[in-house]
Amino acid sequence: MKTKSFLVIGGGIIGSAIAREILLRRLGAVTLLEKEKSFGQHASGRNSGVIHSGINQRPGTLKARLCLEGSRQLRQYCREKGVVFKECGTLVVAQNEAEKSVLQALLQMGTEAGVSGLRLIDQTELKEREPSALGIQALLSPTGAVVDSLGLLHAVAREVEQLGGHYVFSEKVIDIRGQEAATENKTYAFDHLINAAGLYSDKVAHMMGAGLGYRIIPFRGEYMAVKDLPIQSMVYQAPDLRYPFLSVHLTREVDGRVLAGPTAALALGRESYQKEIHWQETWEMCRSKQLRKLIGSREFMKLAMHNASLSLWKSSFVREIQKICPSVTANQVSAAQAGIRAQMVDENGRMVNDMMVESAGNATHILNAVSPGMTAGLAFAVHVVDHMQTHGSF
Numbered sequence: 001m002k003t004k005s006f007l008v009i010g011g012g013i014i015g016s017a018i019a020r021e022i023l024l025r026r027l028g029a030v031t032l033l034e035k036e037k038s039f040g041q042h043a044s045g046r047n048s049g050v051i052h053s054g055i056n057q058r059p060g061t062l063k064a065r066l067c068l069e070g071s072r073q074l075r076q077y078c079r080e081k082g083v084v085f086k087e088c089g090t091l092v093v094a095q096n097e098a099e100k101s102v103l104q105a106l107l108q109m110g111t112e113a114g115v116s117g118l119r120l121i122d123q124t125e126l127k128e129r130e131p132s133a134l135g136i137q138a139l140l141s142p143t144g145a146v147v148d149s150l151g152l153l154h155a156v157a158r159e160v161e162q163l164g165g166h167y168v169f170s171e172k173v174i175d176i177r178g179q180e181a182a183t184e185n186k187t188y189a190f191d192h193l194i195n196a197a198g199l200y201s202d203k204v205a206h207m208m209g210a211g212l213g214y215r216i217i218p219f220r221g222e223y224m225a226v227k228d229l230p231i232q233s234m235v236y237q238a239p240d241l242r243y244p245f246l247s248v249h250l251t252r253e254v255d256g257r258v259l260a261g262p263t264a265a266l267a268l269g270r271e272s273y274q275k276e277i278h279w280q281e282t283w284e285m286c287r288s289k290q291l292r293k294l295i296g297s298r299e300f301m302k303l304a305m306h307n308a309s310l311s312l313w314k315s316s317f318v319r320e321i322q323k324i325c326p327s328v329t330a331n332q333v334s335a336a337q338a339g340i341r342a343q344m345v346d347e348n349g350r351m352v353n354d355m356m357v358e359s360a361g362n363a364t365h366i367l368n369a370v371s372p373g374m375t376a377g378l379a380f381a382v383h384v385v386d387h388m389q390t391h392g393s394f
Contacts, residue, residue: 004028007181007190009173009204011036012044013149014369015196016156017381023163025385030165031188033181035172039157040150042198044374046273046339048223048251048259050234051075051145052372053090056246059112062355063376066383068114070376071143077378078147081155084254088233090144093126093135093324099238103139106238110141117142132325133235144234148254149374156377173197176207179362192388195365199270199342202367210360211367213347215290218270219245221262222310223336224317226250226328229258235324243303244343244353244370248310248320259336260321265311266304273338275311293349344368357384359391 006022008015011034019030039045051071057064078085094100103120110118119140121129126138157167175182180189195204199218205211229250236249245264252258268285269278285291295301309316314330321328344352344367355376356368364387369380 004191005189006030006192006194007188008032008194008196009181010034010196010198010201011039011157011167011169012042012196012198013153013156013374013377014198014366014380015194016153016160017377018194018196018366018384019160019165020156020163021381021385023160023165027385028191030160032160032165032167033171033173033183033188034167034169037170040153042271043339043342043370044153045150046337047149047374048261049146049149049253050251050372050375051085051147052375053110053141053143054113054115054372055090055092055106055110055118055139055141056239057109057113057372058353059109061353062383063353063372064113066355066376066379067372070372070379071145073378074147074152074375075145077155078152081159083148083152083155085145085147086254087143087145088252090141090234090236091126091130091133092139092141092236092238093133094137094238095135095323100137102238102241103137105241106139115141115143130231130233130235132230132327134324134326146234146251146254152374173204173207176204191362193363194384194388195363196369199340201342201365202344205358205365205367208360208363208365210358210363210365214344214352214367215285215288216270216342217285217291217294217345218267218272219264219341219343220267220272220275220311220338221264221341222317222338223259223261224321224333225336226258226260226321227332227334229325229328229332231258231325237324240303242299244351245303246371248317248324250321250324260317260333261336262339263307263310263317264303264341265307267340270340270342273340289347290345290349293347294345294351296349341370343370355380355383357387359387364388
C-alpha cells in the first residue's frame with residue numbers, strides 16, 4: 001500500500017503540532033513548507049509566552065475546551081521535554097465597580113469552562129501578591145503560566161523530525177492545483193494538504209476555493225519592556241468582552257524580563273512589524289468588504305483609535321501601563337518586539353472569535369487559530385487530525 005503524503009504549509013507551532021500528531025498516529029509521511037529561513041519569525045516567536053488558563057474564553061466554544069485541555073497538555077509536555085516554563089498565576093484587576101462586574105463575568109465563564117482554582121481576592125491580598133499593582137479587587141487564576149515559546153517550537157519541531165517529518169525552509173507557496181503545491185523553486189505533490197499558514201491562511205485557502213467569505217485583517221501587537229518592576233506573575237486589566245483583544249497587561253517572562261502589551265493596532269500589512277506600510281496589501285485590505293463592514297462599527301473605531309494612540313505615542317502607552325502599576329515611569333519603558341495577530345473576519349465584518357477549521361476535498365484549512373493558539377496547540381492538533389480523519393480525503 002502506498003504511504004500517504006501530507007503537506008503542511010506553515011512551520012509555526014500550529015503546523016508543527018499538527019505534523020507531530022499525524023506522525024504519532026503513523027498516518028503517513030509529512031513535509032512542512034516554511035516560507036522563512038528559520039523557525040519562529042512570526043506569531044510563534046513573537047509573543048510573551050503566556051500559557052492561558054482559559055478564563056477569557058466563552059464556555060461551550062471550541063476555543064474554551066481546547067484552551068483548557070491544551071494548557072494541561074502543554075505544561076506536561078514542557079516537563080517531559082525540558083522546555084522552560086513557570087506556573088506563576090494570572091491576576092485580572094478591577095479599578096471600579098463596572099470592572100468588578102467584568103471580573104464576575106470572567107469568574108462565571110471560567111468556572112463554566114472548567115478552569116480550576118478561580119477566586120476573587122480583595123485589595124489587601126492583591127497587594128500582598130503584587131505590591132506594584134493597582135486594583136480594588138482581582139480575579140486570581142492560579143493555572144496561568146509562562147513558557148519559552150521559541151524553545152517550545154524547537155522542541156516540537158525536533159520531535160517532528162525524530163518521527164520522520166521533514167521541514168523545508170525558504171519555500172513560499174504561490175499556487176496550488178489539484179494535488180500539487182508550487183513554490184518559486186519547485187512543486188510538491190501531496191495526498192492531503194494542511195493549511196496552517198497563519199497570516200496567509202486565507203490566501204492559501206482561496207487558492208483552493210475554500211474560505212472565500214473570510215479574510216485575515218492584521219492587527220499589530222506591540223510590547224514595551226519595563227525595567228525594575230517587581231511583577232512576579234501576569235497582571236491584566238479587565239477586558240472588553242465584546243472583542244477578542246485583552247488590553248495591555250504585564251507579564252514576567254521566563255527569563256525575568258517584564259513585558260507590557262500587546263496593543264491591537266490595525267496594521268497596514270501582514271508583516272508590518274516596524275509600522276511600515278505594505279501598499280499592495282493595504283490596498284487589498286481597504287477594498288475588502290470585511291474591513292469596510294468592520295470599521296462601520298462606531299465602537300470598533302473607538303477601540304481602533306485608542307490602540308492607534310498607544311502605537312504612535314510612548315506617553316499613551318505608559319499611561320496605559322500606569323492603569324495597572326501607577327509607579328511606572330517613562331524612563332523604565334523601552335520598545336520591545338511586536339507581533340501581528342492574524343484576525344479572521346467574515347463577510348459581515350464580524351471578527352471570528354473561535355477556532356475555525358474547514359475541510360474541502362483533499363485539504364484541511366486552519367482558518368482561525370489566534371490566541372490562545374499556542375496554549376491550545378497540542379490539543380488543537382488532536383482536534384484537527386480527528387477532523388481530517390472524519391471529513392478529509394485519505
